[in-house]
Amino acid sequence: MVIGAGPVGENAAERARAAGLTVAVVESELVGGECSYWACIPSKALLRPVAALADARRVAGSRQAVTGRLDAAAALTRRDDFTSHWNDDGQVDWLKAIGADLVRGHGRLSGPRRVAVDTADNGRLDLSARHAVVISTGSRAVVPDLPGIAEARPWTSREATASPTVPGRLAVVGGGVVGAEMATAWQALGASVTLLVRGSGLLPRMEPFAGELVMQGLVEAGVEVRTGVSVTELRRPGGSGPVTLVLAGSGGSGGGGSGSGSGEEELEADEVLFATGRAPRTDDLGLETVGLAPGSWLDVDDSCLVRDVDGDWLYAVGDVNHRALLTHQGKYQARIAGAAIGARAAGRPVETGPWGAHAATADAVAVPQVIFTDPEAAAVGLSAAEAERAGRRVRVVDYDLGQVAGASLYADGFRGRARMVVDEARGVLLGVTFVGAGVGELLHSATVAVAGEVPVERLWHAVPSFPTISEVWLRLLEAYRG
Incomplete structure (x- = not known):
């Protein structure tokens, strides 16, 4: 039994079915989940026209053919098409095609291997699983508890990816992935965007130069980036009209404005997006019936089996286990968990050693992520700082991507770094x-190299095609050899 029918839950169901088990999937919203309707798919649908237009403007010849701004209405319509207009019929048909049963309603644990479902027609179903229950309920956006926050009705990532109109002025709070991507998208679509960051830069989990280059790109696109500021209060009388943000901090500009000095000031916007973190969707999941704390992230082993629950029956995959809050990584975990469930059900050995068939080893060493800003930022594995904190003896090799022949052909004045x-x-x-x-x-070439632990000396024999941006691999290896 799978609670949660996002891409992660769908993968767990498909792998369990492939192992010969019967599967029921419980979903309270749309089959396809956050990724399909309010995250990965709609956000990238909004960002792709931005990148396409920017690429055209970076090449002499095509630059002269660009005569206007993005067509926001067309871009929003394309986004709606990619979300199937928030209709999940196609995904329901896919579940049926693999032989899984769909139960519409809110599911929660009611004891070992048991799930109670408040169904969509106000009924109740009490279900039991012979082998396993998989929790794949994901995470939700966290909005800080600030004065006036309820009346201000701020956007979260859901509203930011699904808004049917372009706001005139958008304040984005948070310098992580969602904040940077949504600032990129809405500025290009016609909004006047101010990005407010508590820290000193963007994308704090990546190499420092990634945030620096992304900030530079945002500023050049017209976004006002302000670092070292916090929102202390919001005002939106009656819950409509413009929203006023009260700011505190140094108000330093990331290059897009004059800054404000110290003390408090006010900023007015038509909408405000808070992109300030995620929390697990486990607060109404019946965790207390199996000895776990409601509202907590679920601690799992490498086969995604929940620790501190007896009987080897409860699994947690995707955001809810807090190993890597990325759809592709959650789907990887789901494939691992589905195979492990099948093996345990058949009485076969479970291979949970590093890189075993039933071990999500990559979660710790080879997690890839792409941030679809302009420029893009892509990373896998450990940053230099993370590697040093882990006690590794490392050598860091940098290369200016603008010096790669394929990159200079890709775009005039190509700027980047590897x-x-x-x-x-x-x-x-x-x-x-x-x-x-x-x-x-x-990025996938790098992911293969990191996950496969390919020796640097062997990488020397992986010859990149000329003239492509991939030639940066040769340049990095040349710099390493000296």
Whole structure:
């Protein structure tokens, strides 16, 4: 039984079915989940026209053909098409095609291997699983408890990806992935965007140069980026009209404005987006019936089996286990968990050693992520700082992507940077970061190198095609060899 029918739950169901088990999937909203309707798919549908237009403007010849701004209405319509207009019929048909049963309603644990469902027609179903229950309920956006927050009705990532109209003025609070991507999208679609960041820069979990280059791109696109500021209060009388944000902090500008000095000030916007973190969707999941704390992240082993629950029957995959809050990583976990459930059900050995068939080893060492800003930022594995904190003896190799022939052909004046972090003791890569136009498509090669622990000396024999941006691999290895 699977609680939660997002992409992660769908993958768990499909793998369990492939192992020969019967499967029921419980979903209280749309089959396809957050990713399909309010996150990955709609956000990237909004960001793709931004990148396409920016690429055209970066090349002499096509630049002269660009005569106007993005067509916001057309971009929003395309976004709606990719979300199937928030209709899940296609995804329901897919579940049926793999032989899974769909139960519409809110499911919660009611004891070992038991799930109670408040159904969509106000009924109740009490279900039991012979082998396993998989929790894949994901996470939700966290909005800070500030004075006036309820009346201000702020956007979260859901409203930011699903808004049917372009706000005139948008304040974005938070310098992480959602904040940077949504500032990119809505500025290009015609909003006047102010990005408010508590810290000193963007994308704090990546190499520092990634945030620096992304901030530079946002400022050049017209976004006002202000660092070192916090929102202390919001005012929106009656819950409509403009919203006033009361700000505190140094108000330093990231290059897009004059800054404000110290003390408090006010900023007026038509909408405000809070992109300030996520929390697990486990507060009404019946965790207390199996000895777990409601509202908590679920601690799992590498087969995604929940620890501190007896009987080897409860699994948690995706955001809810807090290992890596990324759809592709959650789907990977779901494939691992589905295979482990099948093996345990059949009485076969479960291979949970590093890189075993039933171990989500990559969660710790090879998590890839692309931030679809302009420029793009893409990384896998450990940053240099993370590797050093882990006690690794590393060598960091940087290269200017603008010096790669394929990059200079891709865009006039190409700006970007590449870094690889080498474990000197073992001669393998611990992490790779790329920043620049189109670099997201470079990332899987780096992921293979990190996950496969390919020796640096062997990478020397992986010859990149000329003239492509991938030639940066050769340049990095040349710099490493000296």
